[in-house]
Amino acid sequence: MQEYAIIVAGGSGSRMKSDIPKQFLEVNGLPILFYTLRAFRHYSEELHIILVLPAGQFPLWQELCTKHQLNIDYQLIAGGETRFHSVRNGLHAIKGQDGIVAVHDGVRPVISSDIISSGFKKAAQSGTAVTSVDLKDSIRIVNKDNTNTAQDRSIFRLIQTPQTFRLDWMREAFSAPYQPQFTDCASVLEAAGYHIHLIDGSYENIKVTTPEDLQWAGIYLGADQIGVKNKV
Numbered sequence: 762m763q764e765y766a767i768i769v770a771g772g773s774g775s776r777m778k779s780d781i782p783k784q785f786l787e788v789n790g791l792p793i794l795f796y797t798l799r800a801f802r803h804y805s806e807e808l809h810i811i812l813v814l815p816a817g818q819f820p821l822w823q824e825l826c827t828k829h830q831l832n833i834d835y836q837l838i839a840g841g842e843t844r845f846h847s848v849r850n851g852l853h854a855i856k857g858q859d860g861i862v863a864v865h866d867g868v869r870p871v872i873s874s875d876i877i878s879s880g881f882k883k884a885a886q887s888g889t890a891v892t893s894v895d896l897k898d899s900i901r902i903v904n905k906d907n908t909n910t911a912q913d914r915s916i917f918r919l920i921q922t923p924q925t926f927r928l929d930w931m932r933e934a935f936s937a938p939y940q941p942q943f944t945d946c947a948s949v950l951e952a953a954g955y956h957i958h959l960i961d962g963s964y965e966n967i968k969v970t971t972p973e974d975l976q977w978a979g980i981y982l983g984a985d986q987i988g989v990k991n992k993v
């Protein structure tokens with residue numbers, strides 16, 4: 762079965778508060794997005810990779826590819842208004858009938874081949890595979906009257922990407938109108954009635970969102986000895 766990866770990097774990065782789009786910020790001398798693309802290409806030479814970027818960022822991206830000599834085969838597609846729309850644009854670029862699609866945040870550069878592979882295997886068996894980890898902190902719910910109450914954290918999981926699905930199920934789910942609660946692909950597939958299967962992610966698989974995340978990305982991507990498998 763053909764495997765596809767949609768790497769979404771069409772956001773504005775408002776929480777990073779940087780002049781340069783966060784997916785282009787350098788970590789250990791290379792743009793974040795390079796590590797993500799290389800991790801997926803490292804997983805498989807056969808993988809059809811679709812990169813989704815805001816159309817206005819295409820020229821800057823091309824400059825960076827030339828500067829850093831990025832030599833990876835992928836298809837470039839324009840992003841949309843929200844993550845949901847960017848994923849949908851990526852899906853429209855897929856012409857085949859059958860396949861398995863992994864959707865991954867461009868700003869999660871510390872992703873291993875093992876996790877990518879588990880997602881494709883689980884989705885090929887069961888249709889859905891969503892990466893997740895246990896919570897390590899205690900959590901409390903803030904009530905309407907501004908009091909707060911402890912929660913049982915064992916019933917929660919933190920959701921990461923890749924999120925991997927059957928292509929036909931994704932197409933059906935993403936034909937629905939956008940809803941604000943669609944913060945990831947799993948919520949879209951769930952709304953379409955599909956059961957979401959969780960697989961293990963990793964604590965290193967951080968989403969670079971706010972400035973301090975850059976330091977952790979630098980440590981993980983530069984580390985030899987702390988179990989990170991996708992160092993480039």
Ligand SMILES: Nc1ccn([C@@H]2O[C@H](COP(=O)(O)OP(=O)(O)OP(=O)(O)O)[C@@H](O)[C@H]2O)c(=O)n1
Binds near residue numbers: 769770845
């Ligand atoms: N219209 C959008 C919005 C988000 N994304 C992508 O979805 C991923 C997760 O989103 P997030 O970390 O929130 O990125 P931004 O939307 O860029 O950041 P912020 O919310 O701080 O503005 C990122 O790789 C981002 O580029 C996208 O492809 N298209």
Ligand SMILES: C[C@](O)(CO)[C@H](O)COP(=O)(O)O
Binds near residue numbers: 866922944968
């Ligand atoms: C898709 C995601 O990374 C899963 O944790 C997350 O939902 C993205 O949220 P964001 O607010 O768009 O960063």
